């Protein structure tokens with residue numbers, strides 16, 4: 001029961017080009033998992049992106065530079081011959097991350113950020129932070145050495161409605177954090193609301209946000225179209241149409257504060273299509289096709305390169321990539337499922353036709 005509108009002619013203006021070439025993009029928020037599962041999905045990201053910020057929410061989480069080095073080596077060992085891909089590693093912040101660990105991370109040269117998961121907010125966040133007050137010394141060192149803090153920005157207070165958890169997080173956590181650590185680099189990850197887009201645009205200090213392709217293309221109706229559709233369930237959950245539109249405006253605005261982060265988050269089919277299904281959308285296979293479509297629908301293909309390939313490296317203090325990718329206007333059918341270790345996963349839009357294709 002495909003209900004895709006991805007190839008709808010109405011949103012395919014004839015004035016749009018048949019191909020577009022941009023500097024090779026990077027993915028500033030990616031879940032690669034580990035082991036055989038990682039080996040299955042890694043080539044998809046490596047085909048589309050030169051680099052990716054690799055999330056540390058493994059079981060157990062990647063909390064030390066030493067663990068990040070070992071994880072990085074496993075990723076590089078799983079990379080097929082001939083593929084160039086640079087994993088940019090992150091550490092998982094806990095209540096007990098020692099300030100010295102930040103200096104070790106900075107000195108390593110391969111750890112590029114530290115991730116804040118409010119305890120209980122999302123997949124594998126049990127070891128996360130219960131209160132940022134536990135992390136003051138560590139955050140001060142991050143601020144001092146220029147180590148970015150990446151934030152899953154949702155409160156975990158069960159009294160707060162799930163659709164409000166990001167907006168409430170701005171008041172309860174982001175504002176005080178920005179006030180207390182004015183020079184800390186902060187990335188508000190996978191923003192989903194108008195409130196977050198406005199906040200990031202106006203915040204003082206080095207503040208940025210990643211935006212996923214699925215939050216640019218879909219509102220929360222998508223989860224319930226014709227029945228419950230678990231592959232559209234992720235955290236933070238899709239929001240109302242007015243929020244999707246605010247995210248599109250932010251992404252195409254040209255502001256350097258907004259850049260690409262797929263949050264591609266693979267889970268086995270059996271754990272998505274489940275009575276208590278996991279949160280996460282798998283988009284690594286077709287991410288640039290989806291972003292290109294979102295920017296085309298907004299009449300802003302000329303802004304895609306900045307968002308996908310320029311603003312992220314600038315924020316992280318890294319060089320832009322030298323090579324390019326080309327996307328062509330060509331209809332193709334996304335596989336309905338793909339191998340995932342010893343099981344399978346269903347990509348977002350699995351079995352649907354896409355309008356753009358990586359050449």
Ligand SMILES: NC(=O)N[C@@H](CC(=O)O)C(=O)O
Pocket residue numbers: 031057122123152233234235236263265266279280281
């Ligand atoms: N986005 C998700 O819905 N899930 C992510 C975790 C996260 O990024 O919050 C995952 O690791 O599965």
Ligand SMILES: [Zn+2]
Pocket residue numbers: 122152189190235236
């Ligand atoms: Zn998250």
Ligand SMILES: [Zn+2]
Pocket residue numbers: 029030031055263265
């Ligand atoms: Zn994520």
